[in-house]
Amino acid sequence: MDQVITCINCPVGCRMTVSLSDTGEFLSVTGNTCPRGAVYARQECTLPKRIITAVIPVEGCRMPLSVKTSVPVPKQLIREVMHELGNTQIHAPVRAGQIIIHHVLNTEADIVATRTLP
Amino acid sequence: MTDRNIDILVIGAGPAGLAAAIAAREAGITSLLVIDREKEPGGILRQCIHNGFGLHRFKEELTGPEYAQRDIDRAAELGIPIECSTMVLSVSRDHLVTCVSPVYGIQRIQAKAVILAMGCRERPRGALCTPGTRCAGIYSAGTAQRFVNLEGFMPGKRVVILGSGDIGLIMARRMTLQGAKVLACVEIMPYSSGLNRNIVQCLQDYNIPLLLSHTVTDIRGLHRLEGITVSEVDQNRKPVPGTEKHFACDTLLLSCGLIPENELSLGAGVSLSSATSGAIVDETFETNVPGIFACGNVLHVHDLVDHVSAESYKAGCSAASFVLNRHSEDSYFSVMDGDGVRGTVPQRIHRNVDSPVDLMFRPAGVYRNCAVVVECGNIEICRKKAQIFTPGEMALITLKPEHLRNLDENILTVRIERN
Numbered sequence: 001m002d003q004v005i006t007c008i009n010c011p012v013g014c015r016m017t018v019s020l021s022d023t024g025e026f027l028s029v030t031g032n033t034c035p036r037g038a039v040y041a042r043q044e045c046t047l048p049k050r051i052i053t054a055v056i057p058v059e060g061c062r063m064p065l066s067v068k069t070s071v072p073v074p075k076q077l078i079r080e081v082m083h084e085l086g087n088t089q090i091h092a093p094v095r096a097g098q099i100i101i102h103h104v105l106n107t108e109a110d111i112v113a114t115r116t117l118p
Numbered sequence: 119m120t121d122r123n124i125d126i127l128v129i130g131a132g133p134a135g136l137a138a139a140i141a142a143r144e145a146g147i148t149s150l151l152v153i154d155r156e157k158e159p160g161g162i163l164r165q166c167i168h169n170g171f172g173l174h175r176f177k178e179e180l181t182g183p184e185y186a187q188r189d190i191d192r193a194a195e196l197g198i199p200i201e202c203s204t205m206v207l208s209v210s211r212d213h214l215v216t217c218v219s220p221v222y223g224i225q226r227i228q229a230k231a232v233i234l235a236m237g238c239r240e241r242p243r244g245a246l247c248t249p250g251t252r253c254a255g256i257y258s259a260g261t262a263q264r265f266v267n268l269e270g271f272m273p274g275k276r277v278v279i280l281g282s283g284d285i286g287l288i289m290a291r292r293m294t295l296q297g298a299k300v301l302a303c304v305e306i307m308p309y310s311s312g313l314n315r316n317i318v319q320c321l322q323d324y325n326i327p328l329l330l331s332h333t334v335t336d337i338r339g340l341h342r343l344e345g346i347t348v349s350e351v352d353q354n355r356k357p358v359p360g361t362e363k364h365f366a367c368d369t370l371l372l373s374c375g376l377i378p379e380n381e382l383s384l385g386a387g388v389s390l391s392s393a394t395s396g397a398i399v400d401e402t403f404e405t406n407v408p409g410i411f412a413c414g415n416v417l418h419v420h421d422l423v424d425h426v427s428a429e430s431y432k433a434g435c436s437a438a439s440f441v442l443n444r445h446s447e448d449s450y451f452s453v454m455d456g457d458g459v460r461g462t463v464p465q466r467i468h469r470n471v472d473s474p475v476d477l478m479f480r481p482a483g484v485y486r487n488c489a490v491v492v493e494c495g496n497i498e499i500c501r502k503k504a505q506i507f508t509p510g511e512m513a514l515i516t517l518k519p520e521h522l523r524n525l526d527e528n529i530l531t532v533r534i535e536r537n
Contacts, residue, residue: 006318010173011422011511013314050319053168053181054295055267064270066167066183075323082295096187114167115183 005044009036016041048075056085056100058117061092065117067100069109080105092117120214120228125149125441127215127229129382131200132161133423134414134430135235136189141434142233143196147441151227152193153204153217159193160186161237162260163423165267168288170315174424185423209234209386211407231409231437234383234397235430238376238415240285246374248280250337250346259285259373263292272296274369278346279303280334282310282317284421286373291320293371300326301365304348306333306355309484311375311510313421333357334370343368376419386410393461394418400450400466401475402436403429411437418463418478421512425478451494451522456533458482458507459490467522467530475517477532481507488536490515495527507534 001022007014016031018041029041043049049072055064073081081104090100094117101111126142128135131154139152158164163171166182173179176188193200204219213229240258255274257265262273263285277293279286282305290300303321308331310317321328329348335357336347350361378396380388388397388405397405397412404411413433414426450466462479477492485507492500492515499521507513515532 006314008315008319011170011313011315013318015314050323051169051179052295055167055270057270062270063268066181066267068167068169068181078295078323096184114181115164115187 003045005041007032007037007040009034009040018045020045049073050075050078052078052081053114054082054085056088056090058094059089059091061117063117065090065094065100066114067111068114069104069107070099070112071109073104073107073109077105077107081111085111121222121225122151122227123149123229124151124227125230126151126233126437127213127227127231128152128233128235128434129206129209129215130154130161130235130237130414130416131156131159131202132235132237132414133163133186133189133426134237134416134433135161135233136186136193137427137430138233138235138411138413138434138437139198140189140192140196141431142438143193143198145435145438145442147438150198152198152200153206154200154202155205157203159190159200159202165260165264166288167267168292171423174422175427182423189427206382209382209410211387213409230441231411232386233430233433233437234380234388234405234410234412234416235414236379236382236416238378238419240372241375241377243372246280246372248334248337250334251339253337253339253341253343255339255343255368256337256370256372259283259289259371262289262369262371266292266296272298274298274343274367276301276365276367277369277371278334278348278365278367279371279373281305281373281375282312282328282330283373283375284312284316286371287312287316287320289371289373290326291324293369294324294326298369300324301367302327302329302348304329304332304334306331306351309508309510313510335362337370343370346370376415378416378419380416383410383412383416388412391461391463391465393455394463396463398465399463400468401464401471402439402468403433403464404436404440409437409440411440418461421510425512429476429478451525451528451530453477454529454531455479456493456531458485458488458534458536459532460509462532467517469522471522472519474519477515477517478512479514479532480509481511481513481534482509484508485534485536488534491533491535492517492521493531493533494525494529497525497527499525499530 163182349357413430
């Protein structure tokens, strides 16, 4: 079974054709123009993952703090991660790169500040 | 009356202004100043909290604030002064800049060279001729992005997005993640002007329909937006009667194109291109006004900040050369848009150029398996093949100095050759 997917690694957005077995297992990919594409294709067909970026409110500060997941998290967990972020309370000061939540929802991803709030 | 004399004044502390200032300082200019009307440097990147920036330049994926911070840190390392909360009121032809700030009040700064790096604005509702009432709840996508990411509040709960530019796509995802329901993204053209990756990770991931060849044909609501009508359009972009769909929504976000912000440039006597709405420049990014340079989105709207930085770094080097009195001969090629090509930058190239020149342009349509060709009279001087050209992605062809030797004509034409 063939499936066409678009690579999201970079702005080129290669259209790749993925071959899957009858049981849905990844077999091969064509159409990628770099090795990152092949890695993405395999991941996308087994357990799709995304980097999540969001903002969380900071107590006593009008401007919220922008954050990201340090590594991509499974797509099906996006809602839960957002929920977790909604319940997070933090105080300034925060340094860019500071870890706000270690291993969010027991994934490998930390929630990391992407800006400094003095 | 002049309050200060400096060598180079950079207007705008976004990625363009920062890269230009860093380049000028590295080229040996010690007397320079960057000014910005916002209270912090970083420009629009401050509100672009999503990832995807910097892959070309840093070989890693950064969020907007992280990308901006690298340039801010480098500028600080080099001791480049940045004055924020400072609004430029005018720039004169001879580089006298009038600005106002809470700290200094009105001040006049005489510069030897000025770098215009003010970025662009979003096309507003008034420019779209959309019918309907003048209710609250209609924002440009970038304004909504500022509300959500910098000011910390949501502009609405049920959202339709008009236009499928990258900011619109990014905001579709952002609003969804923050709990809003995004009903549809509506695009008048038969293709999206956004990047494919954004259609996948911002719309498809969240099952948001992309309605191509559709537009908004009515806006309803007395005080607050209550609903809109969307219709299919024909090949001439005219709504087709009988195809109306109604959406109950409280928010309409507009992502319908960006326009370089050139009021200051015009005041300085800078000539603008009708194709790009930015200045007409040569390959050093100097405008028709000697000593005034333009770079980044104020010159032409880019897709990627990496390209803005690269272009602006060159502009900063050029401005430094200008101040350090390294003038080149004033004999030029004119660069013209040919078939399938719009808004080529630069519009002029010195005949005796001694380093490669990137010609950047927007394809006029979607073209597959074709080539971009640069010609001088009947002579083809350069060619580059491509699998696909789309108006959503800026195209580029690099001319080497040797391409431009021994040519009799003065006009270079860039065109797309279709099979």
